[in-house]
Amino acid sequence: MSKHVFFVTCPKGVEYLLADELSTFGLGLVRNAPAGAWVEGDLEAGYRACLWSRLANRVVLHIAEVAATSADELYDGVVHLDWQQHIPVGGSFRVNFIGENEAIRNTQFGAQRVKDGIVDRFTRSGGKRPAVEAKAPDVTISARLHRGRLALGIDISGHSLHQRGYRTEQGLAPLKENLAAALLMRAGWPEIAAEGGDFADPMCGSGTLVIEAAMMALDIAPGRRQERFGFEKWLGHQPETWLALRQEAEKRAYEGKQGKVPGFQGFDQDARVISTARNNARRAGLEDLIEFEARPVQAFALADDRAATGLILVNPPYGERLSERQALAGLYESLGEAVKKAASGWRLGVFTGAPEFGKSIGLRSFKQYKLFNGKLPAKLLLFTIDEASVRTPREPTAPGEVLPRIANEERAAMLRNRLKKNRKAIGQWARRQQISCYRIYDADMPEYALAIDIYEGRVHVQEYAAPKSVDERSARERLAEALAVIPDALGIERDQMVCKQRQRQAGTSQYEKQDVSGEFFQVQEHGCTLKVNLKDYLDTGLFLDHRPVRRWIQQNAHGKRFLNLFCYTGAATVHAVAGGASRSLSLDLSNTYVSWARDNLALNHADPRRHSVEQEDCLAWLAAKPAPDQVYDLIFMDPPTFSNSARMAGVLDIQKDHGKLIRQAMARLSSDGLLIFSNNFRRFRLEEALLSEFEVEEVSRSTLDKDFQRNTRIHRCWHIRHSA
Structure with a gap:
């Protein structure tokens, strides 16, 4: 048989599953496409896809591609094709037209041409x-316009293949049959069924998932009950080939019911949709094999003779079906309690457009798939129902702690959309720059005053303290919404997110522990390994806004003596060492951060004999007379805005004291050396006298990467040299 090219369409997100399925019919992949796949094979394989594909929408036999930069050019391309070999004399046809361009601005006009x-x-x-017939034509022409090219073909399916013929009645918000089949495949149902497992849906609605599961397990062709396909009056049709395929499908359907048949159960609290589900199962020829019962999810129970293993797959409501979205958490919690009680050892799949409520199930998902229910983004969450997967619901452990909850869906959707937009734009930039720790959101929307940072897949959320003009209850409500939205929008598990409330800090409070988790992990920055902790301290151990400063130091430190004052966790020193600094000294008052800095240097194999970290009061150390060996070629000084630690020689107020600090640091700088001075006091003004004493250049703009350009006052930075 001769080879043909086919374009097979499917729901968005199912493309790769479709390509795998089509390969089993003898159709080789030519290329993937959005919501479809281009494949090639003989006509029998195309017929087989129409009859057996559980995932496809339409199967189009490609016949030509013509230029279509204008309406006339499109017409010329179409009129020169030999349509007499496709449409019967005196027959009828219709055109399904998809796509637009500058010349063809609506599908109706394109179809007419x-x-x-x-x-x-x-x-x-x-x-x-030939007649043009909209409802039941002999041949359906598919015309797909993309930019300046029009792909033309014969729709040999003739209708959307998700319509199996058994579902003439529907419940609320029904799943399309081919999406239901995709969920079953992703959930592993074919393998579970082959191993003797059973199937149940505790919120079955009109029964689509249960019926598709039964058809799949019993080897029943999804197109078996279709009365007509689009190729049957097409002039290229091969009736003998098609008859043989239909006979094969009947034989397989008979044989599928002869062995051990899995148990199939569907439940729903609405007795009316249970009646609809029974009618649908009867039309599918499965009424004797599926047990449907009106029962709320809280009373979910499996048959007494159930298999030791099986699949529970459910599509619970996720917003559109409930007037009170807040009730969803309770519904998902009830689902979790019911399946843990009734189905230990089974697998649970939950398909939801509100994955933030998945945690309420009380199990840890082992796999998640992103799919679409129509145009609505959704996820399939997979769980193993056993003790090892149980997730203890997290309760507030301290006064004022906020749990995720959406009170205003429209407002929360705005934040979700902004985060997804930022994730795409900033995330792509970060990947190109090989940056794995970056800020993705910084109070972009006044309703959500948060700073959100990514640390190699983990998320650090800092809530800015609300001004007094904002009601405390409203602020807590919006934080709860953000905590519900962030994991889904950024594609993470909720336990990968840490939230802190950021207040103005004084004295040593910036060093005080916020938690005692001890959860340190390592991240990479420009080839350096750095230790961070998202939970235990107000800050994480890595100031992300200073990333360009650290990179500049790394690029300019070769052969230089480096001094890091108020060194924090020593990240700048690590970069100096990586850049080839001949020796370095890092000073900080905090024992915690001195130890942390030493760990960072050790992680990067710095020689402690040449690169030392010391606990010192930087104010006292600078005020002392420098020793002969205390001369440096490159100094980095990033003091806190204010500090009044009892261990310090005095009180530090950066606006008041910066002139003295800079002059003292310059006394330790070599004649051709450079001092990098930085601070994050928003109202800071550099002392004018310094401009006449030294060569001073503000470089703040060049020290802000893309992720901090929305907030250009996050810090200010100067390069200071001795005057020539």
């Missing part, structure tokens, strides 16, 4: 004009 070309092809050669 294709129709004109086809009809004129017949009349020009003296043939009888």
